[in-house]
Structures are given as C-alpha cells and as structure tokens.
Amino acid sequence: GGKLRDSLRKLHTHSGHVTQSHLKDLLGDISRALIESDVNVKLVMELRNNVNDKVQTLIDEDEEKDSSKNSDADRRASQVSKHVQKVVVEELVQLLQPQRKPYVMKRGKANVVLFVGLQGAGKTTTIAKFANYYQRRGWKTAMVCADTFRAGAFDQLKQNATKLRVPFYGSYTQADPVAIAEEGVDQFCKEGYEVIIVDTSGRHRQEAGLLDEMAEIADAVAPDNTVLVMDATQGQAVFDQASAFSNVVDVGSVIITKLDGHAKGGGALSAVAATESPIIFLGSGEHFDDLDPFNAQSFVSKLLGFGDVRGLMEAMNGQTDKKTQEEMMEKFSKGEFTLRDMYSQFQRVMNMGPMSKVMGMMPGMPEYLIPKNGDDQSTSRLKKFMYMMDSMTDAELDGKVDFITDKNADHVKSRIRRIAAGSGTHPKEVMMLLQVYKQFEGMVSKMGKSGMIGKDAQAKQ
Ligand code: GDP
Ligand code: MG
Numbered sequence: 001g002g003k004l005r006d007s008l009r010k011l012h013t014h015s016g017h018v019t020q021s022h023l024k025d026l027l028g029d030i031s032r033a034l035i036e037s038d039v040n041v042k043l044v045m046e047l048r049n050n051v052n053d054k055v056q057t058l059i060d061e062d063e064e065k066d067s068s069k070n071s072d073a074d075r076r077a078s079q080v081s082k083h084v085q086k087v088v089v090e091e092l093v094q095l096l097q098p099q100r101k102p103y104v105m106k107r108g109k110a111n112v113v114l115f116v117g118l119q120g121a122g123k124t125t126t127i128a129k130f131a132n133y134y135q136r137r138g139w140k141t142a143m144v145c146a147d148t149f150r151a152g153a154f155d156q157l158k159q160n161a162t163k164l165r166v167p168f169y170g171s172y173t174q175a176d177p178v179a180i181a182e183e184g185v186d187q188f189c190k191e192g193y194e195v196i197i198v199d200t201s202g203r204h205r206q207e208a209g210l211l212d213e214m215a216e217i218a219d220a221v222a223p224d225n226t227v228l229v230m231d232a233t234q235g236q237a238v239f240d241q242a243s244a245f246s247n248v249v250d251v252g253s254v255i256i257t258k259l260d261g262h263a264k265g266g267g268a269l270s271a272v273a274a275t276e277s278p279i280i281f282l283g284s285g286e287h288f289d290d291l292d293p294f295n296a297q298s299f300v301s302k303l304l305g306f307g308d309v310r311g312l313m314e315a316m317n318g319q320t321d322k323k324t325q326e327e328m329m330e331k332f333s334k335g336e337f338t339l340r341d342m343y344s345q346f347q348r349v350m351n352m353g354p355m356s357k358v359m360g361m362m363p364g365m366p367e368y369l370i371p372k373n374g375d376d377q378s379t380s381r382l383k384k385f386m387y388m389m390d391s392m393t394d395a396e397l398d399g400k401v402d403f404i405t406d407k408n409a410d411h412v413k414s415r416i417r418r419i420a421a422g423s424g425t426h427p428k429e430v431m432m433l434l435q436v437y438k439q440f441e442g443m444v445s446k447m448g449k450s451g452m453i454g455k456d457a458q459a460k461q
Pocket of ligand 1: 118257260285
C-alpha cells in the first residue's frame, strides 16, 4: 500500500505543467504498485486504460496552453493529481462491485449455503464464523460436513459447532459425501432450520475429482447460495483458482480469508473478476469473531494504504453520538485534522476494543502501535500519548501551533520540553507523538480532498 500512496503523491510535487508523459509515468507507477499489491495484471491494464481515458481532457487542455511558465501550473498539477487519484479509487471500487448482488437470506425458510474452495483456504473455519454471525442475529443455524476425504475434517467442524452450540450433521466413515450432504440438508430442512451451511472437501488443486464431487454435491443439495472461500495469501494465483471453481459451480458470493497476515489484498479483485460475484465477508483471523462484512470503499482505501477511515467511523458508531460523528466526518472531508481530533480518536479507540482491529483501521498508524493479540504494551503507549496531549495547551491541540514545519524553532523546542515534563515523558517521545500526528494528518488531508470520506463516499454505500 505504501508504494501506491507514494506514486499517487508524486504528481503533487510536480512543479511544471502536466503533460502526457507525466500522466504516463504516474499511471505506470500506479500500475506497478497495484501489481505488487497482488492485483491481477490484466485488471491493472484495464484500469490503467480506463483511468487514462477518463483524465485525457484535463491533460490535453494543459498541453495546448503550454503552461510551464504559468503561475497556475502548480495548482493544475495538484488538481490533475487529485482527479487521477479519485478516478483510480472509483475504478477500483467499481471492480469490486459486480452486477450480481449478494444473496439475501430469507427468514422462515431454509437457506442452503454451500461452501467451496481449495483445501486450506479456510472453509471450515469460515463456516464457523459464518454460523456464529447468523446465529447471533437470531437465525436458526446448522452445519453439514460433506468433507469425508480428510481425516479429522468432521472432528474440526464438530468441535466448532459444539463450541457455538450449532447442530451439525456428518460421519466419521469415508462415506459418500454427496449422500451425506443430501441427508444432512434434508434433515435440517425438515426441522425448520433457516441457515443450513454445507462444508465440502478441498483436496488439492490438481485433482479434477474435487471439482466433479463438488458439482455433484451442488446438484444434490441445490444451494440457494454457493460461497467461494479464497485465501488472500495466494496472491496472483487467485484469478485462475477462482475461475476453475466458477466454471463448475454457480459461485454466488466470495469470502476472502487470511487478510490478517501478510496478504496484500489485491487477490480480492481477482476473485470478483473471475466469478463476477460480490465479496460478502473478509476473514481476518482464526477466531469466530474474525469475520467482517465487506465494504468496497473501505477495502480500496486500505489497499491504497490510506487506512480504513470509513471502517473506523463505522466501528465508532454507537460509541459516539450521531452529531459528533457527522461533525467529525465533515471536518475530515475537508482534510482538517488537529491533535485534539487525534486525542478524541485515541480516546474512542480505548473505549472500543478489540484494540488490534480498530487500530489497524486508523490511517497512518505505525506498526508498533497496533496491538497484536490484545497486548497491553500498545495500550500503554497510547495512554502515554494521551498524557502528552493532556499537557498541551488549547492552542497546541487546536492546530494553532505548527509543530511540524517549525519543528526546529526555539519556541517549538521549548514547548516540546514543557509537554514532556508535564506528562512525565522524554522529549523524544513527544517528538514521536508529533510524528504519528503528522502521518495521521497527512492521510486524513489526502483522503478528505480525494472525496473518499464525507458525504459522497457515504452516499455510495
Ligand atoms: P479448509 O481446508 O478450507 O476447511 O481450511 P480450514 O478452515 O481448515 O483452515 C486452514 C487453516 O487456515 C487453519 O489453520 C485456519 O486456522 C487458518 N485460517 C482460516 N481462516 C483464517 C483467517 O482468516 N486468518 C488466519 N490467520 N488464518 C485462517
Ligand atoms: Mg475444511
């Protein structure tokens, strides 16, 4: 994500006019960065052409004027850059929103959901999360294990089901998976279950038999929705893998797993392109709660390395009253962000938990501040930062003192010493806080100006 952000930033710093060759360079940089983020090469080429077409008018006009000596040149460069950025975001969001809409579960009837995907993609784990998600929302949920191939597959599902108190159906013997799927679904249908989830065997990508078996199960249980589970760490391989499944069963939805690791996320776009079906959830860990409803805008924002400001806003829902939240959105959409804003964000984060998730969503948040497994170290760092901000004056908190550009000025140095003394910290730590603030502020300002937050972005949801 960082590289991508950098290439988008490049044009900002051009001092001359914006020519075709500038645009070509910029689009080249963006394309490389997207490919590095595991976005499929063919998709990147298409995106590049689309963006190029959409911004042509701006460029041509500029060249005719030959505005190299024009005092408007800087402003123009920055306008074009922002426009390119906006178009890139729009194109990516569009790629993630195919024609086909997600299947909507219907109350009071059996919704049969078949899970497919390669072995190890995360089907069984995701099924538990999925069951948990619906059960918590009051749906009568059950699971069927049609994976008779892998020893232990039934035990794994059974253990999850038992923990979640969800009824399950399956067999320890290497029975016919098609028959088991059919029996299980029939039984739960008769018993009035609303969400009936069928787990299948993944075997191996080389085995054509897997695909045949899966097609037979699909025929037998006639699913209302077939969910393809894709492992994000597969990167560029996702496109072909997803296509293979899509050719055999009617994939209606996609869930991308393992986004909590080192995966760069671009594979998600491949999965949508290959299946022409929407992503419904993202998996972000091994626990039952690590399943997040998909939002294209947030996803693109994270992919581009802006941090998930929208997700953060949504997570804050319920923590903040609507008015405060709207005010904050309004400010952010104008690119305004003061230390006081950062303070109140930290404060909300502290009240929110689970920390790690929320921190990961904050733009500009450095790695060392993101708690890994609910560790207290990052929490205490945050608290320390808040103590420092407690020692600041109103003027400092409200952005009336420029800590960043004037960082070597004597008055700033003495302010830093005063803040450190007041909070029982070292001046170096205060400078670190200011560094974090600078990153944050930069992100919010860029996002605000690119229209990614604020009214328009919200309306699209
Ligand atoms: P299946 O063969 O498709 O059923 O895959 P499993 O559900 O058995 O998962 C394979 C491995 O991936 C297990 O070790 C899971 O704990 C792990 N896993 C699944 N989903 C996620 C995820 O979102 N994040 C992480 N970190 N691990 C996951
Ligand atoms: Mg499994």
